[in-house]
Amino acid sequence: MNLAHLKAFLAVAQHRSFSRAAEKLYLTQPAVSRQIQALEELLGVRLFDRVGRSILLTEVGNILRHYAHMALQTLEEGRETIHQLRGLQKGHLRISAASTIGTYMLPQPLGEFKASSPNIEISLAITNKARVVQQVLNHEVELGFVGPPVEPAELEREEYLLDELVLIVAPTHRLAHEESVKVAELGEEVFILREQGSGTREIMEEELARVRVSLKKAMELGSTEAIKQAVAANLGVSIVSKFAITLEILQGRLAVVKLPELNLLRQLFMVYHRGRTLSPAAQEFCSLLRRSKAGKPKTTSPQDIRAKPS
Numbered sequence: 465m466n467l468a469h470l471k472a473f474l475a476v477a478q479h480r481s482f483s484r485a486a487e488k489l490y491l492t493q494p495a496v497s498r499q500i501q502a503l504e505e506l507l508g509v510r511l512f513d514r515v516g517r518s519i520l521l522t523e524v525g526n527i528l529r530h531y532a533h534m535a536l537q538t539l540e541e542g543r544e545t546i547h548q549l550r551g552l553q554k555g556h557l558r559i560s561a562a563s564t565i566g567t568y569m570l571p572q573p574l575g576e577f578k579a580s581s582p583n584i585e586i587s588l589a590i591t592n593k594a595r596v597v598q599q600v601l602n603h604e605v606e607l608g609f610v611g612p613p614v615e616p617a618e619l620e621r622e623e624y625l626l627d628e629l630v631l632i633v634a635p636t637h638r639l640a641h642e643e644s645v646k647v648a649e650l651g652e653e654v655f656i657l658r659e660q661g662s663g664t665r666e667i668m669e670e671e672l673a674r675v676r677v678s679l680k681k682a683m684e685l686g687s688t689e690a691i692k693q694a695v696a697a698n699l700g701v702s703i704v705s706k707f708a709i710t711l712e713i714l715q716g717r718l719a720v721v722k723l724p725e726l727n728l729l730r731q732l733f734m735v736y737h738r739g740r741t742l743s744p745a746a747q748e749f750c751s752l753l754r755r756s757k758a759g760k761p762k763t764t765s766p767q768d769i770r771a772k773p774s
Contacts, residue, residue, distance in 0.1 A: 472499035561609035566590035594661035611663035629728035634698035644722035654700030
């Protein structure tokens with residue numbers, strides 16, 4: 465059974481005439497007759513009775529007309545929904561992002577996207593890097609945003625933003641007025657860390673290990689916002705994204721100290737599953753980010769960027 469069978473059947477049922485049905489379908493009358501005959505043979509029943517010059521539906525024909533009409537209506541609704549999705553008149557954009565990216569970097573482009581596509585529903589999950597990767601691999605979200613490295617082979621990755629991690633201290637801290645310090649001077653400091661699985665923590669620990677500095681005292685907190693509050697209260701020092709501290713620097717609540725020995729530049733990535741076709745909404749959001757990136761000048765040479773995957 466195919467759509468041509470159902471359309472021919474409904475046309476004959478509506479007009480009670482093979483010739484008029486053929487005219488409406490732009491077919492010949494024999495072609496319509498063959499469609500009805502094929503449908504009757506397929507179902508093993510008669511669908512029409514020919515009484516004199518009249519065409520009447522059988523009891524089975526009346527039943528089929530009801531379901532055939534529903535089937536074609538459902539298909540038309542599906543076609544219209546697909547048209548709306550392609551035209552961004554409806555749909556759902558599902559994203560997951562590492563904490564720093566989701567909190568401080570994505571809100572602006574998401575706002576731009578919402579302004580241009582107001583009928584698209586947006587879901588943004590903010591978690592740590594490890595969880596973002598799992599959500600993309602498990603098809604829970606279409607797009608993920610993480611720092612390096614991006615290891616699973618199933619993930620396609622695109623460069624998103626270049627980020628720099630910086631050391632932050634309280635304005636009353638002994639290092640607050642220093643432009644830069646040697647990493648060895650931090651050996652006795654209390655470092656305030658994100659939880660295991662955080663991309664920021666991974667980079668910080670790897671860089672400190674590279675220069676053979678171990679953290680003797682540490683405090684673990686579950687969010688960048690909590691870390692900033694703790695540092696501002698002079699409970700310790702931390703390394704966070706420069707994007708996360710713009711307001712606090714302007715307000716004088718935190719101070720930044722350079723660490724020349726550490727390579728804290730990192731390339732951030734947008735990732736998605738290689739085997740998945742992105743929805744129209746996700747494709748449009750990716751295009752928005754690419755257009756935005758194309759309009760920004762490059763200020764750093766590639767060799768300066770830490771842990772850029774090949």
